[in-house]
Amino acid sequence: MTEREFDVVLFGATSLTGRRVAAYLAERAEQTGLSWAAAARDREKIVRVLDEDGVEAPATIVADVGDPASLRSMAERGSAIVNLVGPYTRYGEPVIAASVDCSTHYLDLTGEIPFARRMLDRYDRPARDAGVKVVQVCGYEALAPDLGVLMASEAARERFREPLAEVEVEVAFINWPPGMTRPSDFVSGGTMQSLAMAASDPRADILTDPAALIDDREAAEAVRERSPIRFLPRRGASGAVVMPMMPFAWINPAVIHRSAAQLASERGERFEPFAYREGVALTRSSLTPSRSMAAGVLEAVQAGMAATSRMRPSIRSRISAGMSRALPSSGFGPGASRIEPWRWRMSVFTRTASGRQVKVAVDAEGHPGYLATARMLGEAGMMVADPGATPDRSGCLTPAMALGTGAPERLAHARARYSLADA
Numbered sequence: 001m002t003e004r005e006f007d008v009v010l011f012g013a014t015s016l017t018g019r020r021v022a023a024y025l026a027e028r029a030e031q032t033g034l035s036w037a038a039a040a041r042d043r044e045k046i047v048r049v050l051d052e053d054g055v056e057a058p059a060t061i062v063a064d065v066g067d068p069a070s071l072r073s074m075a076e077r078g079s080a081i082v083n084l085v086g087p088y089t090r091y092g093e094p095v096i097a098a099s100v101d102c103s104t105h106y107l108d109l110t111g112e113i114p115f116a117r118r119m120l121d122r123y124d125r126p127a128r129d130a131g132v133k134v135v136q137v138c139g140y141e142a143l144a145p146d147l148g149v150l151m152a153s154e155a156a157r158e159r160f161r162e163p164l165a166e167v168e169v170e171v172a173f174i175n176w177p178p179g180m181t182r183p184s185d186f187v188s189g190g191t192m193q194s195l196a197m198a199a200s201d202p203r204a205d206i207l208t209d210p211a212a213l214i215d216d217r218e219a220a221e222a223v224r225e226r227s228p229i230r231f232l233p234r235r236g237a238s239g240a241v242v243m244p245m246m247p248f249a250w251i252n253p254a255v256i257h258r259s260a261a262q263l264a265s266e267r268g269e270r271f272e273p274f275a276y277r278e279g280v281a282l283t284r285s286s287l288t289p290s291r292s293m294a295a296g297v298l299e300a301v302q303a304g305m306a307a308t309s310r311m312r313p314s315i316r317s318r319i320s321a322g323m324s325r326a327l328p329s330s331g332f333g334p335g336a337s338r339i340e341p342w343r344w345r346m347s348v349f350t351r352t353a354s355g356r357q358v359k360v361a362v363d364a365e366g367h368p369g370y371l372a373t374a375r376m377l378g379e380a381g382m383m384v385a386d387p388g389a390t391p392d393r394s395g396c397l398t399p400a401m402a403l404g405t406g407a408p409e410r411l412a413h414a415r416a417r418y419s420l421a422d423a
Contacts, residue, residue, distance in 0.1 A: 012084030013038035020374030139373030375414035
């Protein structure tokens with residue numbers, strides 16, 4: 001990659017999450033000398049919106065997903081593009097295409113698994129040829145658990161010379177915003193619009209497939225058999241009642257299984273998938289009536305969406321259109337006072353075939369979907385832009401494979417602290 005004007009270009013800087021990423025990049029720039037720019041369709045809006053948060057971007061770039069020349073010009077100026085313009089099914093591919101064409105690393109937050117599958121099919125080889133990383137699903141979903149599982153896997157191999165056979169991820173929310181729980185505390189308008197778009201995707205049938213990102217058919221069938229995605233409450237490894245993962249139970253599994261498959265392929269080993277489960281642990285402090293009701297609604301929505309993904313395309317298209325009209329639009333979400341108080345812990349419980357156990361914990365600050373995600377994504381963008389900071393891999397990569405086991409040390413700057421211990 002040739003010398004670039006900026007380390008990181010943040011595209012979609014005026015979005016709800018974009019504003020948080022901009023604030024994080026500004027903070028880290030003071031500490032590291034990072035060079036970054038904020039990009040969006042309207043230069044005046046960039047300045048106005050970031051000024052509301054007390055952030056001044058060192059430079060602004062005008063770019064529009066409908067203008068390929070502007071996307072190419074943007075991509076040529078940065079070592080890495082962090083893209084927050086969604087829904088990605090509708091707007092993401094032109095940005096990926098421009099980034100790969102300009103040999104620029106690319107990161108986004110999509111949870112739209114059919115879209116991620118399509119980008120894998122179309123851009124993995126071109127990205128490898130260009131020597132760049134295309135990293136999707138790179139926030140609370142699925143960066144946090146993906147790295148945690150990779151850490152546990154590496155520790156099990158080092159300590160016991162064994163691969164993992166079982167993995168269970170539980171998230172516990174330790175501190176919440178005060179007062180009545182609101183719908184926007186859980187899921188943003190942008191996330192809901194992405195869900196509506198995914199429902200109409202031609203490959204919506206793979207939306208809830210844990211093997212959606214696995215290429216080998218035999219391996220994919222083994223993943224489906226060992227790790228089906230379920231939506232009913234259950235008793236977790238910690239002993240707590242576990243509900244489906246927030247915001248959706250089908251995002252992380254596909255990514256985590258792909259990481260394991262890629263790692264086995266790199267080592268020249270046969271891929272033997274582990275059994276994987278995840279969810280939100282309902283601790284005593286979280287069981288208020290409003291939160292329990294919100295968890296129940298979330299469970300029903302996820303089960304309904306799973307059923308919708310298996311319907312005929314014509315029916316899904318109508319349902320998608322209705323969802324898009326009825327659901328909140330992008331920009332719907334909480335204010336700063338609702339995202340700062342959150343504290344959460346992600347526990348990764350693992351077991352080898354012989355019963356040996358390894359546990360990884362991630363202790364993080366800030367709302368997982370709004371604030372912690374913004375910080376983690378910002379740090380990930382800095383890492384891929386920093387020569388030598390990440391493994392020498394290219395192509396369409398999962399967060400764990402793109403960032404490697406050195407990432408937890410860097411993510412501590414993002415207030416996400418990883419620790420490793422015997423379970």
